[in-house]
Amino acid sequence: MFLLIDKQRDTNFIYQQIYEGIKDNILNGKLKAHEKLPSKRALAEGLDVSINSVKIGYEQLLAEGYIYTQERKGYFVENITEFVQQDSGGTDKLPDDLREKPVNREGWLSLSHMASDISYFPFKEWLKCQEKAIYSYPRELSEMTYSQGPYEVRESICRMIAITRGVNCEPEQIVIGAGTQLLVGQLMECMNHNSVIALENPGYARFFELLKKMNFAVEPISLDDQGIKLTDIEAANANIVFVTPSHQFPTGKIMPISRRIELLNWAAKGDDRYIVEDDYDSEFKYETDNIPSLQSLDRNHRVIYMGTFSKTVLPGLRISYMVLPPELLRKYRQYYTNFIQYSNSLMLYTLHYFIESGNYAKHVKKMNHHYETRRKLLITELNKRFSHKIEVDAVPAGLHFLAHVHSEKSYQEIEERAVKEKLEIYSMKRFLLKDICTKEKGIKLVLGFANVKEDKVVEAVERLYRIFNS
Structure with a gap:
């Protein structure tokens, strides 16, 4: 039968070993279609296991269609369609370009427009x-x-x-x-x-x-x-x-x-x-x-x-x-x-x-206060640090605003420097459905303030300043 039972494993898994062993032998052709399997008692004695373990293993194989029964004759191997063999390039592993790499966000600060602050959520x-x-x-x-x-x-x-x-x-x-x-x-x-x-x-x-x-x-x-x-x-x-x-x-x-x-x-x-x-x-x-x-x-x-x-x-x-x-x-x-x-x-x-x-309305009212404070603080620090080199379109609404930074750097340079500074920012380039600002000087940023804590605003602005001036 080419079956090996490891009795050192938990006895609850013996039926699984029987099931997996017979299944593998069927799929790799060692057990042929319509070949008769040993009776439950004979297999139990041959493997020195309980009849109940064999019974459960056979029932699982029967349920999945690997074997069939004939009354008073016993269990037989089902005639199973063979797999079409395809060239997998020598490996069944997931290609490297499809693997997801863990993102380490330690030390990052975010001025993303997509984030919100859940620390105050009730x-x-x-x-x-x-x-x-x-x-x-x-x-x-x-x-x-x-x-x-x-x-x-x-x-x-x-x-x-x-x-x-x-x-x-x-x-x-x-x-x-x-x-x-x-x-x-x-x-x-x-x-x-x-x-x-x-x-x-x-x-x-x-x-x-x-x-x-x-x-x-x-x-x-x-x-x-x-x-x-x-x-x-x-x-x-x-x-x-x-x-x-x-x-x-x-x-x-x-x-x-x-x-x-x-x-x-x-x-x-x-x-x-x-x-x-x-x-x-x-x-x-x-x-x-x-x-x-x-x-x-x-x-x-x-x-x-x-x-x-x-x-x-x-x-x-x-x-x-x-x-x-x-x-x-x-x-x-x-x-x-x-x-x-x-x-x-x-x-x-x-x-x-x-x-x-009423909890929803209460929460929105509270967050309006927190976000307004954070918004004003961010705008103040931006104007203080960048001085005349920045223009903030401070529309008093939403969770982000537009800032125009006077700079000779390209959008690509800014994005690369942002990664080095561990600062999450998004430029206008991301939102252009059709390029309309190729002739404009400077960089337009969409700055969110929902997910940067008040005590981190100054540091976030300092990192942004270094992105443009280092």
Whole structure:
């Protein structure tokens, strides 16, 4: 049988050794198709093991289709299709270019626009809401939730964005998803694939890549002081426009009411025209009250509102949502009749209680204070250290701002020096969908302040200064 049993191993594994030994002999051809195997008693005696160990090993082989039985005759080797032999290049190991190398972040400081500070997050209150969700929704947690997300959660989000962002909608119009990118992909599958998409340039490169891979015609549209240019949208014959009016990504511009109305009027002129409003960090506004959403001004159901909890709760939570106009909601439901909700149901119900308990609003208010303090400190230190060599576009909103550093160095030099200084920064180069600043002098940086502690701001600025001046 070519079977060797190692009795020094835990006896619980003897049946596994029998199973693995016979399986290997079948696969390598040492045991032929329809060859009779020893009886359980005979094999047990030959290996000096219990009949029960042989029985369990045989049953596993039988369950997986390696052997079969004939009544009163015993066990036989199944006729198994042979593997097609392929040249693996002499190795079955994962190629080196596909291996993931551990990233050592020790000693690094971050001025990333993507990060948020979770050190102030009320985890105790969150866990209380999670415990309440477990006890309140046992049946719902044991089933697949509705494709748009649980109604109770959508109801909480609906009330919240009506108060904080002025969004006009019903819970039925809300679709919850595991991230804004996923929702954009779902939305665009419902659209006419001959649509021309206009994106802000500079803008969100991930949307640009996603839409291009979906084979949409995508037109980067440049900005002026008020935001995306309407004349360029018209010239591109676009019928769907993606905008970030409350805090343009990445420049930080806030779209004034005149441009908002112009954009809404443009959308109202065609039945196939829509505006996708990405309200990614609008919860954070400093010095003045929040600016109402573009959707709140929409009288013709032309705006698709997108929101996320990545900035306000936890980035890894992956809960975003979109608000669809009635006609698009009808299309969405037809297209995604059998769709399964990707988001974690327990986390959704936890979020529901987190909002309803008032903890969410309390946390956002607290973080507004912390982020405003950190933002002012970073701007002060930048101006102090760089003096006349820097211009900060200090728009009092969001979790990042734009800084223009006067320098003769290239973007590539700056990126390489940043790695040496262990400072995470992102330049405007990352967000250009079409190169529009080749003739500009200096370097534009998108500086985030959410994940750098107050006592590390001076050190972060000093590292940034060395990047440009060493």
